[in-house]
Amino acid sequence: MSVSSFNRRWAQVIIAALTHHQVRHICIAPGSRSAPLTLAAAAEPALICHTHFDERGLGFLALGLAKASRSPVALIVTSGTAVANLLPAVIEAQLTGERLIVLSADRPPELINCGANQAITQPGIFSHFARRCDLPRPTPEIGVRWLAATLDETIAAADAGALHVNCPFAEPLYGPEDDAWREWLTPLDAWPQQAIPWVTHSAPCGQAQQSDWLRWRQKRGVVIAGKMRAEEGAAVAPWAATLGWPLLADIQSQTGQPLPRADLWLNSPQAQQQLNQAELVVQFGANLISKRLLQWQQQARPQQWWLIDALPGRRDPSSQPGRRIVSQVGSWINAHPAAACTPWAPTLHTLAATMQRQASAAVVNEPEAQLAHRLAELLPPGGQLFLGNSLLVRLVDALAQLPVGYPVYCNRGASGIDGLIATLSGIQRGQPRPTLALLGDISALYDLNSLALLRQLSAPLVLVVVNNNGGRIFSLLPTPVGERERFFTLPQSVSFAPAAQMFGLDYQNVATWEPLQHAVQQGFTQRGGTLVEFSVPPDRGAETFARLVAMGAAL
Incomplete structure (x- = not known):
């Protein structure tokens, strides 16, 4: 009986363990060594399968899904550097608590450290950023109950952050779907129809009141x-x-x-x-x-x-x-x-009211700051907001006032600019609501190929790229003026129109508040994704922010 058939049975148990732990979304990158896992996931009706050709983006897609669904999300990648590309998303999950379960296919032990193709040492690749479970090479000598119990215990213990399950598979990886090795699954016969894990682990008790x-x-x-x-x-x-x-x-x-x-x-x-x-x-x-x-x-x-x-x-x-x-x-x-x-503390209310009046007057002719100040006017009813990092999120934090309970998402664990488009795509897939996203131009360039994820959407999504020609957060820092442009802000002088065209997204370019407001409102009348490029003067946002901070300190 074929190795490929037993690989499929082994993978079926892994996928079944995920579904018994409330995994409903699984993100899959193309690859050959991961074929047993991919085919098992595709055959599981309880799973929604998402794909992306870029593993780094795939990791952030899963992160966004986990943020929005508040449940664990699984990933399948092949061996080699495909696994390494997930590290940024794994780091973010470890810092912010979203549950990611990484299933990495691997070469069997005899193909490691011998010059075999696409073979690296994968166990422990995420260091302390993820819990780990290193499965053995699939063999019928290991009982199926051991595999189910091992996965249950490992997944239950990983109640926050990422879990890395390394899954070596020997060739052949492909073969006809047959009945070989089905008797190996017999001890789990009743399990697929049940909604509980093979082993249920108790949850911690609720929060008691502080005695004082x-x-x-x-x-x-x-x-x-x-x-x-x-x-x-x-x-x-x-x-x-x-x-x-x-x-x-x-x-x-x-x-x-x-x-x-x-x-x-x-x-x-x-x-x-x-x-x-x-x-x-x-x-x-x-x-x-x-x-x-x-x-x-x-x-x-x-x-x-x-x-x-x-x-x-x-x-x-x-x-x-x-x-x-x-x-x-x-x-x-x-x-x-x-x-x-x-x-x-009534003085604080007086200061807040005074600062609000002064800020309203100060941002009238400052497009980047005005966007942050009037952000609430752009929010779609019943929708959600995603904010990028660097200067943009600081302007919004300082100037915006949003409705109580309006969902706001960010990647503020490691506060990186990588994977932001993929993350917001995952958020909208996990919560299919009208979504407004604000990113800087360097952030958008960093994850440009994840615009591919915005082509098929179940609700309107408007991505506003604030193009101030570089990483202008460095204008707020004591970076040497002579070297600032070349080594810190890195202006790229690009237009995002060709990118929108390449990925089939609606596109508008605006430079002031009123056209921006119109473009965003129009985008929410469309079913799919819209990219709005907000072209603003390079340093004006940072300069306005610094001026406002000085005004506040002088109150």
């Missing part, structure tokens, strides 16, 4: 809202308001930013004096964008700093003394009810 919470909630507190889910942000905002505690909110928090433009006014002496009276800081989520908020986090000296985040480990770069509580935000708030108190 009733005392602490009577004190002067500050709430910081970092990256969290939309429904969590919608719960944090009224909780903080009931307590009378100021809420310093990141754009990723989806709280509605009740104290808007905080990144601009936090350096104000009045703000510092008020905030330094805080006795307790309660921070929900991490991965903060605002430089001013991170600076205050470093120098603040409250009696206690509580950081609540579902991911384990250190999440506070300022190393504040206090409590690190691993919990979902919603369950923690439910266990810690607010008591109605009078707001104790």
Whole structure:
């Protein structure tokens, strides 16, 4: 009986284990060594299969799917450098908690370190960024129950971040679909019809109330809202308001930013004096964008700093003394009810209102800053927003005020500019809603071939590429002026029109707010993807941002 048939049976069990752990999306790159896994996945009706010709983009496609679906997403890649191309997405997942399950096909042991084609040492290739499970070469001498139990235990233990399952297969890899080795599967006969894993592992208990919470909630507190889910942000905002505690909110928090433009006014002496009276800081989520908020986090000296985040480990770069509580935000708030108190920091509301008026006047003739300031006007009803990194996300964090609970997605774990188009494609596939995405020109160039993923969409998607001709974030940093253009900003002087044409996307080029608004609204009337190139003066966005920060510090 053929090796190819047994490879298929072995792969069937691997794929079945995924579906029993709520995997519904699987992302597949082309390859020969991975054929048993690919064919098993294609034959599984419980899976939605996604493909991409670029493994780096494939990894970020899976990351976006995991963000939006809030469930584990699997990937299949062939051996060799195909596996290595997944590293950036694996790193991001490790830092932000999305569950990726990487199935890498491999050469059998006798073909490693002997000069065989497309053979590298794959076990441990992701280092500490992923849990790992190195399967043996498929053989009927290993019982099918061992394979099912091993996969169940490994997948259950990888409750956040990436899991790497390395799967060696010997040739032949192809053959007719026959009944060979079906008796090897007999011990699992009833399992495919069941909805539970072969072995069910118990989940941790819920969050208990902090024993001294009733005392602490009577004190002067500050709430910081970092990256969290939309429904969590919608719960944090009224909780903080009931307590009378100021809420310093990141754009990723989806709280509605009740104290808007905080990144601009936090350096104000009045703000510092008020905030330094805080006795307790309660921070929900991490991965903060605002430089001013991170600076205050470093120098603040409250009696206690509580950081609540579902991911384990250190999440506070300022190393504040206090409590690190691993919990979902919603369950923690439910266990810690607010008591109605009078707001104790009215000066912050005055500063926020003043800064809002000044910013509105300052950005009128500044297209890049105006986009950030008026971003809420571009959001499609019932939709979602994806933000890129570098200068753009800082402008939005400082200037935008979004509706409470409006879904916002970013890659703010490693804050890289790689894979952003693929990520937003995965998000829209996982949550097929109208999607607005904002990226810089260098970010878009970095992932240009993932525009191919935007050709077949089930809901409108508008990608706005802010083309300021280079990485203008470096204009805010003390980079040497003489070497800035050549070594840091790297202006490319390109148009994205040919790229849109190559991948069959609708395209518009605009330079001011009103045409931009019209182009975005028109894009949401289309079923597929639209690329809007927003051509802006190179350094004006960075210069306006620096001027606004100085205005806030002078309040």
